[in-house]
Amino acid sequence: MKTLFLIDSHALIHRFYHALPPLTASDGTPTNALYGVAATTLKILKENKPDYIAAAFDRPEATFRKEAFKEYKAQRPAAPDDLIPQLQKTREVFDAFKVKTFEIPGYEADDIIGTLVEKFKNDPGMAGGRIIIFSGDNDVLQLVEGQKVLGQIIKTGMSETVLYDEPGVEAKYDGLGPKRLPDYKGLIGDTSDNIPGVKGVGPKTAVTLLKDFGTIEEIFDSLAIINPKISKKLEGQKEIALMSKKLATIKRDVPIEIGALESLKVQPLDREGLMAFFKKYNFSSLINRL
DSSP, X not given: OOEEEEEEHHHHHHHHHHHSOXXXXXXXXXXXXXXHHHHHHHHIIIIIOOSEEEEEOOOSSOOHXXXXXXXXXXXXXXXXXXXXXXXXXXXXXXXXXXXXXXXXXXXXXXXXXXXXXXXXXXXXXXXXXXXXXXXXXXXXXXXXXTTTEEEEEEEETTTEEEEEOXXXXXXXXXXXXXXXXXXXXXXXXXXXXXBOOOTTOOHHHHHHHHHHHSSHHHHHTTGGGSOHHHHHHHTTOHHHHHHHHHXXXXXXXXXXXXXXXXXXXXXXXXXXXXXXHHHHTTOHHHHTTO
């Protein structure tokens, strides 16, 4: 069974920056997030042994979401000074492992991953195989599909993860499947991304509405038959709910040159190159794992 691993680089960088203690290279360069990404990539290649692999990055430019809603992620503080150089240098990690990376202005790493999933999930080379999205962000779970597309989410620290198939997503979200997660966030919002949602609608109400009516569009088409206590909260909120759903929806058609599946084929580890890279950043513990 062929396996394609797609790494949500931006989510991992931030996760490891906050999860790991400060580390520095001999020249004083901060490296804790770099170490986390390097250790995780090495573990994926040696333990999971995927056939294909790629990593996606965010870009610093404004995204289409920011253009649609200027308050999108506006509450987030600026990146700390010791994180900025690591965001820039993480590409060196994937270069050292010969992992192909993708990025494009105007879109987030999630959107690139969604586009890669859409392109390769039915590729003849992946027949009977599976795509695993490796991330620290539950947003990617909307891309899960049966046993074909799975989400592996870091739970705590570096090593503990949860692998979600479609039933796993449904269990996590009280019966809602992956396709309904953008609608779910459209209703409840997302404080981490500053997506507003509908004021007064919480997870329990959102789940009930989506189980009964399917989508946000169908909910607002059915206000006349919804419990008046709930419909009152929804009145006049269709526009904000639909915008919130749009913000929460991962794109699957990013205009980016991807190439053939074979271009993502895992390459043999360049042990000498990796040793030099690990020594440069004082990752001595990783040298012993090669």
